[in-house]
Amino acid sequence: MADIILGAVALGLLWGVFALGVHLTYRILDIADLTVEGTFTTGGAIAAVLVTSGVNAWLATLISIAGGLVGGFITGILHTKLKIPALLAGILTMTACYSINLRVMGKSNIPLPSMGSKSVDTVFTPVMNLLKNAVGEYDKSASNAWLLDLITSKNFAAMLVGIVFMIVVSMIMYWFFGTELGSAIRATGSNPKMVRAQGINTSIMIIICLMLSNGLVALSGALIGQYQTYSDISMGIGSIVIGLASLIIGEVIIGKKTFKRNLIALPVGAVIYRIIIALVMKAGMNANDLKLFTAITVAICLSLPLIKDFFVKITKGKKRAAVLKAQADNKEV
């Protein structure tokens, strides 16, 4: 059980990078960008191809970001220069990505086994080795063996890697959106007309933000491909919904008042989402029903403000009615 939760936490942190990418477009630009379903796989594909051909996994992971940048750039051009609605522009790039990703991979699935004759080193391997060396040999029957098992497990290493990436990426984003350029991008999402009146090219702001978002998404794809020990042509399908679920769960629990809060909310939301999924899977849900489950969860979460409003109105109405009734009663007296 501990390992299941640990695995969910690790995977959640890796998805947290994805959720941050979705935040940049969905919350900051106010665009629902579907490119991510393609660039997530692109990231996984590039990393898998490089890692299996002997490139250092950390380097391969960083290079995979470039795939996302290109994807975001293309959607940005389609949207701002060719005036294609953002949603459709994203779908076009996502669709094109499918062919590109297949070309990159050469086949629909690249295994990244951690054991056996064809085993490869992923970003998690050196961390795991480090922990194993630190812990050293231990008695498997000792009472603290379960803890040592956990610490030397792949999930623990993945969690550490996830934490490092989440912190580094969050800090970079926090800095970037505080700069002149980052402020201009935030304003573009809020009021593009005003931004143009301030002499800023809103098209370029949108393109940059889409690039950053998809860069993060590709990074997440590269990490998750290595974590699940394979990159697959269809790994991006439904990813936007997972990203949105993480984002919204985080906002509901941590809040969204400031960017700092968002940066904490995103990984927290992603981890909680993963824990929920791990638990319902453990409870026996069919893996094929997972996407339906996620979609329903997101639909409910997105309508939460409305539902909340509805209940607030009802309770307010009841209170008001009570006040009026009390007044009427008083008058009678």
Added chain:
Amino acid sequence: MLEIKNIHKIFNPGTINEKHALNGVSLRLEEGDFATVIGGNGAGKSTMLNAVAGVWGIDSGKIEINGTDVTTLPEHKRAKFIGRVFQDPMMGTAASMNIEENLALAYRRGKPRTLAWGIREKERKMYRELLSALNLGLEHRLTAKVGLLSGGQRQALTLLMATLQQPKILLLDEHTAALDPKTAAKVLEISEKIIGEQHLTAMMVTHNMKDAIVHGNRLIMMNNGKIILDVSGEEKKNLTVEGLLHRFAEISGDELDNDRMLLSK
């Protein structure tokens, strides 16, 4: 200085919605001119201001600002010459950002956006001083989200933003129309003060004829996409609302459509 030479703008050409919104408008504003602009609904006042700001390209004619031909420059490149305040208080600020962030964006109008930090400490001091001069208590609320401000506060802030980098031309498009009379008077007073202090060249569209007469050194009347009256100097000072209405009827051969015009004296 602003020079508009015989500009035309046709919306939706070739359709049943075709509208010749600017039909040969020419106008020259000298340095320091403050022109008020009046005219009925759909006369083309906003269209003229949008043409100057470059919201879209014009169909023919030429626009020069301080001798620079800006006719084909896109909106964001013209912005370094132009400060604008819109009718809708929502339009001039980024609601989800705070007061100092909005000011910092405007402080860099026309400048490239770099990876330098978006707002410097000494700017804050300047913003606080400028805001306190508005007398709206905003100087204590630098980090409040602009979305929380009232319409009047937002218009005053937008005005400050439009003039933070001194513009060659200030364009005010019915910027007090959405405000209650008291707030409108206050925002108008602030406008007058800033224009005077910075000796700005400005155009102010208003539907209040009295305001149009009282403020500025020139008065321009538009009708059907044309400028039909342009008075300045002594003549402008001696204008009355009745006189203006009379002149309008005389020139256009029509009654001024006055559903929104304030004819009060």
